[in-house]
Structure formats: structure tokens, C-alpha cells
Amino acid sequence: MLEQRVVFLDLETTGAAAGFDRVTEIGIVEVNGGKLASEWGTLVNPETRIPPAIETLTGITNAMVRDAPTFSDLAQDLMERLAGRLLVAHNARFDYGFLKNEFKRAGLRYASKVLCTVKLSRRLYPEHHRHNLDSLIERHGLICEDRHRALGDARVLWQFVQTLSREKTRAEIDAAVEALLRTPSLPAGLAEGVLDDIPETPGVYLFYGENDIPLYVGKSVNLRSRVLAHFSGDHAVHKDMRISRQITRVEWIETVGELGALMREARLVKQLQPVHNRWLRRSNDLCAWRFDPAGDAAKPLLVYARDEDFGDLQHLYGLFRAKREAVNTLRAIAEEQGLCPIVLGLESGKGPCFAHQLKKCRGACVGKENTLTHSARLLAALHKLRVRAWPFRGRVGIRETDSWSGKSELHVLDRWCYLGTVRSDWELFDAGELGSEKLFDLDTYKILTRYFERHGGRLQVVELDGTGGAAGRH
Template sequence: MSEPLLQIAAVDVPIVFVDLETTGGAAASDRITEVGVVELGPAGVSRWSTLVDPQQPIPPFIQQLTGITHEMVQGAPTFEMIAAMLFQRLDGKLFVAHNASFDRGFLQSAFRRAGFSFNPDVLCTVRLSRALFPAEKRHGLDALVERHALLPSDRHRALADADLLWQFWQRLHTLVPVDVLRAQIERTVRRFRLAGEITETMLDAAPTGCGVYVFYGENDLPLYVGRSVRVRQRVRTHLSGERRSAKDLRLAQQVRRVEWRATGGELGALLTEAQWITALRPSHNRKVRAGKGDPVCAPWPFDGAIVFEEQDGRSAAAPIFHVVDAWCYVGHATSLDQARALLARSPSGRFELTTYRILQTYLARGLRVTPLSQAKTGLVPDGLAR
């Protein structure tokens, strides 16, 4: 090539342009019949492809579209046979495809069946084309071929279509300034691998509403405890947000795994965050220090442990019951019976300054609590107000 690859790439990681042919459009039930990969890296451009035995019939209209017949895939390797080699070829590289969710979804399902976790960062050339050429109405691969004078060798075959994406990529560098192209690519890329083994797929299980989370580093060292009214969004912002602070960037580089807990509401998040910080002593959280006016201890104004109910208005999750005893946050449960069991298992806690500060504020605002000994099974009745 006449230009260094990194000048042409407009990104700083190896790139793979990928296309698949399949027996249909459903990743759960259909199977891959062909894989084509064009890889762009420091050593140059390499191409690789293989037919794949789908171990299921290829519908006639798919045979007509792709030209891939039953006879062609007989004797070809199954996906399980190429999985390890293909994973090594794709892992850690920017995954570029047209309608990328289709190709990523099929490969992710196929790799999962073969025992691999496949979560690459993904750039969809449909989305990129729409972002760079908003005046154009069509962004399918045939439209790109026509608009940018790409040279197809064999449409609807995996390697030939992957090569069209590589041609499109080169053409963009002649049409768009590299700094503009780089910025748009950064906005368009979907980051599925966020930190360590944390992926976007894993984050789908995080609470969408109120809760707390903790980041762990090497050797499971607690790094940071945080809270949010939108846990999933906040964790994603920490690890992949465009406007991260220098502190967030340093933290994200150390993170290896994350845990979270839904708390039912903001007060529960405050109490749980304080509890976790005290127990874990994470290195990136500020240490709680007593001020001049803070008590070393304070009398407990209730007769035994109290309970209050809290529900996250942003989700349909069941309410959560929080238990506090002698200015010590015991924890939360999903029923009053579980709350009593939680209290019975918990040793008598010592005075917690942060819990004292939080509850004093909320009790002053009219938080309604009930002595746990008086709470009846079912909803917490209107109780004491402070």
C-alpha cells in the first residue's frame, strides 16, 4: 500500500471486516454456512474464508441468493471445528460488519455453543454511512457499491462482501478528513467489552433503577463503591462513557469485575453504599471522617430495630424492606419474615456515623418507620414518624 496502515485505519487497534452467510435470519435456530474475514493490522492486509457445514438444510431461496448448496458444504468443517482458530483471529480486534448486529449475533451464538465468550467492540458500516452521509437515503451494501464505485467480485459470498467493506473503508479516507472520520468512528463504535471480563451483555443484568455497585481490580481488590438511580447506565458511563474524567479513566483501567445490588430506592442506595464502603474499604472512595459536631455515639430513639419499605418508582420490582438497629444498617429483605431472619442472623452492630447522618436527614423529612417487632406480614403499616 502507498500509505502506512495506521494512517488509513483511523483507529489504533487491528480491524477485521467480517461477513457471514447463513441458513436464515434467526441466530438461535439458523446456522452459519460461510465466514469471510479481511484483517487489517500492522503486518498488512490478510484474507481468510471457509465454508461451514450448518448441519441443517439450506432453504432453496438461500441457495439461490448465495449460491451455496448442500453439496458445497458437505465435507466442510462444522463451526465447532473452526471455533478456536476463528476466535483467535477475531478476538481483541475491532469487528466491522454491515448490519453488524446480525453478524455479531450469529457469531456470538455460535461461539457460545462452542464454549467461547465472544464480545468484540463493533462498528456497523450502515450506521457509519448514515452518520457520514446523512443526505443519502440508502445505505445498504448495494447502495454503497453504486455510490462509491466499489468493485464486487461475487455478491452474497462472505469473503467478497467482507472485501467490499474494506474497499468502503479505504474510500472513506479519501472522502472524509481523518480527524473527522476518527471522531465519528469513536461515536459509532459500540463497546461490548468494557473492562476485564465485563461486557455489555453482562451489564444487561444490572439494575436499571436504584442500586449500588462495586468495582474490583486484580486479586479481587475492592476499588470503588458507588450508587445511582440508574445503576446500569452509571456503570457503563464509568467504563465506556465519552466524557470520562481522568479519575474515571484511571479507575476503568484497573477494573476486572463488578457486582451490584438493587436497593428499592435512593435511601436504600445511600445506606447500602455506606455499609459496603465500611466493610470493603475500597481504595478509590473517600474515607468517612467525623466532624467537630458529630457524635461518637448517639441514643437510639426507638424500641428495638425498625423497618421501612421502599420501592423504586423507575421499575416494577417488588418493594424492599430495610432494617436498621441502633444506628446500624442491618440490610434489606424482600419480605418482613426475611427481614426478621436477617436481624436474627446479624450481630449487634456498632454505631455507624454515616447511617446516623443519613437517617437523621430522612427522619427530619418525615420518613415513616415501624418497629420490626410490631410489623405485620404484608405491607408495612403507617408507623412512627420522626
């Protein structure tokens, strides 16, 4: 890393939003081949007010920057200092985002390889939880004479990197740097910079190709890293290689948490039927065995989700994507348990069945085993396949909250069907319209049963009454 031409950089700004806030100070330390080449810093007139809280934090006041040059004044000179150098910064995405935006305002385009010292520290010192600048200063005994000023903080980063070479081996440092610099190669069809705005939040992302054909829908608890992973360049996954060749546009939907992302993904895949998502497509032949031991019939009945409301039915066992899968499963159970294929309806004719001649059926077909025992044994074998009953009275909302931001979403569900997501009580008031596309579906059922099992007593449930209307609606 230090054999390259490197620039350690820190910016002070008027706030945290790169698209909106402005730079108030720049500090850079230039290092060539591991040797300090020069230091440079300047205040910058942000052409806007610095909020009082930021004045207090950085010590940079409105009065101090009033007569400083603007970023535009400095842009050309700064670009020359940065060009061709590896940019090293703490929380580098923050500084890099600000730099790109400020250069853009000045009519220049800046792009660089970037190394983040937070990530570097996390990689080399995974035993520590905190990697903010104060933690690094304390942990490594770094000296900072001008904390929260740009040049002061940039100097600390340079010190930190020098410390690394004393505490870690060359091979360890090289491996960490290399892993962090493995920048994703942008697919040819995507415009420059379109991936820059993807947030590091949970959500769903959509890839589109020529003529806006949906290529792929995916979900992640970290949209940014998941999307970039598709284009990481090693293309171990053949699908990713094809997506990279075809993609022309990316869209994403932020969600509060994982459940919202999972259910939106399942729904979008079914609505859009993207080229590379075959595995999640809606099966029109979704079916289950219905078997009520209290009923008259000794044989289970195959029922289809397209005909019956699976969320309402009792005594269901499955689920199967097609009749063939249902029949094969029942056949395997029969063989394993010595049940009779004729009694189960898997074969026609009268007993003794062929399996009984092979001593595999215990003889329910010829009266050797009574029907009740046969049914009881079938029920026991089916138990692990039972379709769970909807555990609530009717329609509910499951609240998902992000503890960090306090944002929350309410996912409206009815008998294993996902009706939609609302973000406020006012939206919920109109939730009557949410039920229009109520359809039992295997993926949603699996997502919800897994989620309920995992979260059990911690589920935040809002009962929305059992009549199909939102609470308070008459």
C-alpha cells in the same frame, strides 16, 4: 482506525436469528496498519438445513456445505485470526451476535471491539437515507465480484473504508470511529453479556440492585440505546453513576409504541417506587380547584383526587400535587387579576380586604365589583388550567400499531385512568378484570392529554361501552 489491527468480516447464515440459526460461510479480510495482510474464507457445515429462500439468496446450497467443516472444527483457528483485532462488519450486531453464539456452542468465549459500517456510513454521509451494502456499492462505485458470499462482501467493506480516506478528512473519520467505538463500560454488578439481548424496540426497562430492590424504571423508543446510555461511562448524570454502582439485574418489557411504554412506565414507577425515580411517585394529595360559575358559591372549592373521581367531575382547574401549590396558584391569579382574596376564600374576615386597601383588589369585598363580574373574571383566568373532560362516552381502547411489524396493542382506558394493555380480542374479552386498580393519576392524565392532542384525528379508538364492562360482556 486503520493504524489498528482490523478484521473485516462477513458471515452467511441459515437465517436471521443468532440464537437459533447457524453460520454457513465465513469471509475475513485482515488489515494491519492500513495494509492488506491476508484474506481467508470457508464454507461451514451448519449442522442443519438451509431453507430454500436462503439458498437462492446466497447461492450457498445444502449440497455445498455437506462436506465443509463445522464451526467447532474451525473455532480455534478462527479465534486466533480474530483475537486482538477490531471487528468491522456491516450491520455488525448481526455478525457479532452470530459469532458469539457459535463460539459459545464450541465452548469458547469471544468478545471484541466492534465497528459497524452501516453506522459509520450513516455518520459520515447523513445526507443519504440508505446505507445497505448495495447502496454503498452503487454510491461509491465499489466492485463486488461475489455479492452475498462472505469473502466477496468482506472485501467490499475493506474497499469502502479505503474510499472513506479519499472522500473524508482524517479528522472526520477519526471522530466518527471514536464516537462509534465508545463502548459502554458494563457496571461491575452485571453479569457479562446481559445487555446483549436488549432489543432495539420501544419499551420499558427496570434496573434492580442487591436483594432485588427496584433502582430505576425508564422508557424509550429504543430500549437498547437508552439502557446502554446509562452506562456510557462519562456519567454526566450523577444518578447514572449511582445506578451503575448498585445495579445487579436488568429487565425489560417490549411495547409496540411510545404510548404503551409511557403508561407502563408511569404505572411501574408507582407500583415499585424505585429509589431513583422520585419525581414520578404518586401524590396522595393530588387536588384541583372546582369552580362552577352557575353555582351559588363565588369561591372555588379545593377537591382531592383521593375523595372524588376526577375523571367524572366537571369544572375542575389544576392539577396540583399538594394544597400549598393550589393555594399559591390561586393567590397569584388573584394578584394578577385584581380579584379579592376574601371572596375567593383565601383570607377570612370581612371587607375591605388588605389588597383593596393597597388598591390591588377591585373591591368585590365591599360591593364595588359585583359577584358575577368577579366570577366571570376568575373563570377567564382559570381557563388555561382547566382539567379536560374525558372525550369519550366511557371506557375505550386506544390501538397502537407498529407499521413495520404490523404488531398492535390495545390500551384500555377509562376517564383518564389506564386500566391495562391487551394484545388480542381474546384478552380483551377478559378485560373486565382490568379495572381493579382504577385511580386518577396526574402522570397518566398528562401522558394521555398530550398524546390525544398530538394524534388528534389519527387516534384509533375502540369504544368499549360506557358501563365499565368490555364490549360483548353481559
